[in-house]
């Protein structure tokens with residue numbers, strides 16, 4: 323990577339991307355346009371607006387200037403032509419799938435994706451859209467799943483919670499050969515660690531609630547890609563209304579400005595923590611793509627600039643011992659979500675996957691012993707010491 327190339331200067335893009343230097347009232351920071359509607363200077367002005375003779379906004383559901391700054395910033399970071407914000411990551415996932423597919427069509431979904439994405443894809447059957455699930459990275463399974471009516475392939479990379487890293491070059495070739503649109507949920511990577519569009523991926527989705535917002539204080543989602551596709555999704559959103567509100571868009575802009583700093587530190591901490599855990603006799607297995615022992619390490623090293631802030635691992639003990647370990651941790655809060663400045667820990671078997679039977683959970687690799695740890699920005703030495711103390715109670 324050439325550090326003087328502005329297209330890869332993450333903090334330059336995070337701070338300045340999407341921002342006009344001359345803002346309202348010479349404000350340094352993008353103002354919050356806290357308005358639901360926009361006014362026209364009479365009938366002729368509205369006719370000019372409709373004819374595209376002047377820019378601007380019409381009504382909050384169709385867009386807002388604060389939202390637009392955040393969208394252009396994210397598009398710059400992803401190297402995408404356009405981006406569109408939503409009220410949550412799930413609003414983005416559901417809206418994009420509904421906008422892209424219609425009754426009678428079929429999609430392929432890579433397993434080990436966020437539980438609610440999995441749930442929504444299965445529920446699309448009621449709209450006449452079928453989904454086939456294939457194990458993350460199983461290229462033969464992928465080929466076997468293709469039908470004449472298949473239109474789309476959806477995967478996370480890295481996946482959640484096992485942190486499989488998909489070979490984006492192979493997925494792009496596969497999608498092209500089979501005339502499929504390829505969507506990647508890149509939430510766990512962020513554009514700081516990976517830019518799927520540069521590999522030829524069609525659309526990139528994020529839960530902006532996570533690393534982009536970065537402070538566990540907002541809900542938002544985003545889709546990035548070519549203007550033609552994002553524009554069609556924007557039309558759909560203008561009807562369904564899953565838009566982000568202007569104040570949230572402002573919080574997101576604020577969070578994005580420090581994303582590169584946060585994510586780089588989270589990468590560094592997570593790698594060190596994963597190495598520590600790998601060396602502990604109280605830990606059976608560690609899932610982190612930055613470890614040489616991770617099955618996708620080679621792909622991750624080739625296509626990512628950092629390995630992210632989530633580490634999953636299995637305690638070598640009973641479910642009660644896992645609970646004892648989590649209880650003994652002093653720093654992470656016990657909560658779902660990831661990617662913020664606060665370190666969070668969760669136990670997938672009893673939190674994110676609690677409504678599945680043990681057999682169903684085991685089939686997707688969610689063992690009783692699995693712990694998902696999302697590092698925040700606390701110093702790595704402090705977090706490792708805390709884990710060391712918690713493991714010593716076992």
Ligand SMILES: Cc1ncc(COP(=O)(O)O)c(C=O)c1O
Pocket residue numbers: 410411412413415436439478482507509510528529530531532541542543659
């Ligand atoms: C990878 C991934 N995608 C999408 C989502 C959904 O995002 P949100 O919670 O913002 O709706 C999540 C939430 O945890 C996630 O982890």
